[in-house]
Amino acid sequence: MPELRVGERRWSVPVGSNLLDSLNQHGVSVPYSCRAGSCHACLVQCTQGLPSDSRPDALSAEQRQQGWRLACQCQVIENLQVHAFDPHQDGRPAEVVAVDWLSSHVLRLRLIPQRPLRYSAGQHLVLWAGNVARPYSLASLPGEDRFLEFHLDCRQPGAFSDAARQLQIGDSLRLGELRGGALHYDADWHTRPLWLLAAGTGLGPLFGVLREALRQDHQGAIRVIHLAHDAGEHYLAKPLQAMAASRPNLSIELWTPTELPAVLAQLRLVSRQTQALLCGSPDSVDAFARRLYLAGLPRNQLLADVFLSRG
Incomplete structure (x- = not known):
């Protein structure tokens, strides 16, 4: 069976195992949303070996050359070393400036990043609260809003929404990479x-x-x-x-x-x-x-x- 390595950790997985599932099942927190190769939340970098990729068109040629892959679309077929996003080293700090309920189930979260973030309406970010992550679409408008705004559906319990309920003004979160989904204005x-x-x-x-x-x-x-x-x-x-x-x-x-x-x-x-x-x-x-x-x-x-x- 091929061996999967992340940092100093290593374990064996059956040939053809989904890379995203193999990472998450062994305690490597890789966020995801769509599992269809659209949201790009599960981006990981393969530093040794390459998986079988069912969506090679989802990333640019430059990204693929650097070893980046969408974990949800990949199967492990050989020994593979992976660098997963580390929010403490790779994440951009952001301060919570508002947390309020827009309805009984929708929590509005507003953040100001430590460094300015260039984005377009309709894009999304992975938010990290400690080691818990979740991709969320931006509801704010660049150039008009000084904050990043997210609308969180807290109807069902979940690791990130549970953490978000406890957030207070002044708390810090980490931002993952900015990704473009399908939504935009032309x-x-x-x-x-x-x-x-x-x-x-x-x-x-x-x-x-x-x-x-x-x-x-x-x-x-x-x-x-x-x-x-x-x-x-x-x-x-x-x-x-x-x-x-x-x-x-x-x-x-x-x-x-x-x-x-x-x-x-x-x-x-x-x-x-x-x-x-x-x-x-x-x-x-x-x-x-x-x-x-x-x-x-x-x-x-x-x-x-x-x-x-x-x-």
């Missing part, structure tokens, strides 16, 4: 209808994208749809409605699961030029996407990030 969409469909805290990154679109004075109609567990979980309803009050081209729709089948059935495209951005749980994103495809939306005009339910 100036070429300026006059096209823009649909932003979110479930739960999938609204966070789309809130940043929306604000970026408004900052760039998007001229097409913008339709924001938020699916929440219940009416009380539409945690950004007031700021969204305030934006819509001053923007004639912006409409806000707040849905709950009992309404979902009926409202999905009524979705109609006003233009085949519509650009749709989706974010949330796999089931929600799948339901949104299937309806949009049935309504005639071209597949290359739909961008999606999926949140897996891990605390």
Whole structure:
């Protein structure tokens, strides 16, 4: 069996073992979110040996030449030495400047990094609280917000959300590498209808994208749809409605699961030029996407990030 090494630790694994699972099962904390090669949270560097990689297109040629791989997409086929991200050595310090509840289950976390961070709306970061890590999408807008903002779904217990509940102003966290997901705003969409469909805290990154679109004075109609567990979980309803009050081209729709089948059935495209951005749980994103495809939306005009339910 091939041997897996991280620092001074070494152990044997069956041929074909998933690299991400092999690391996490042996106490090497490698965060992940999508397990599809999209979020890049599970990036590791192979310093000796190489795994079998099912997504060689997910990283640049330069990254691959340096040994970087997405652990979720790799199988161990030979002896392998791996450098996993060490938050204490490799992480960027950030100070907690606000922790507050936007609803009974959504915790808003605001951080200021020790050194400025350049990012775009819709990107995500891995947050480290001690040795517990979780990737989260940014809800803040660069250039306008002096802080980094994250919306944490604390409905289910989890290692990071449990730690986040205990955070206080002045506490320190560590930031992993900044990664770009599928979500962003493109100036070429300026006059096209823009649909932003979110479930739960999938609204966070789309809130940043929306604000970026408004900052760039998007001229097409913008339709924001938020699916929440219940009416009380539409945690950004007031700021969204305030934006819509001053923007004639912006409409806000707040849905709950009992309404979902009926409202999905009524979705109609006003233009085949519509650009749709989706974010949330796999089931929600799948339901949104299937309806949009049935309504005639071209597949290359739909961008999606999926949140897996891990605390």
